[in-house]
Amino acid sequence: MNRLKSPLFPNTLKEVIMQPYAFTCVQGGQIYLTPDVECYRAALDAVMGYDPTGGCLFYYNPRTATSRWMKERKAASRIVIGNHVFMK
Structure with missing residues (x-):
């Protein structure tokens, strides 16, 4: 959602997600797996504006x-959440 707000990235959520080499889950095909309840909750939180990064x-x-x-x-600034490092 932060990339969607940034002028450095494409203008639609689909374009941000599908941008070449942007997300390894897209490159590796994991994006097409069936999401579980936790995935839906995380997506809803993000759409509603929750941003822990x-x-x-x-x-x-x-x-x-x-x-x-x-x-x-x-x-x-670097923020660590789980196994991931987030940066501005």
Whole structure:
């Protein structure tokens, strides 16, 4: 949702999600799995404006990420939620 608000990204939610190389879950096909109740709740929270990242635009899992760009990106604020690091 933060990317949708940013002028750096496409103008529709579908375009943001499907942007090439933006999300590994899209690249890997996980996006087509059947969502569970927790997924629906998280999506509803996001649509309703809940943002535990404080406006971050980027995220990665430091244990599985292969992109040097993400690992080397300097960010003023980093927020860790579960296995992911979020950055502005």
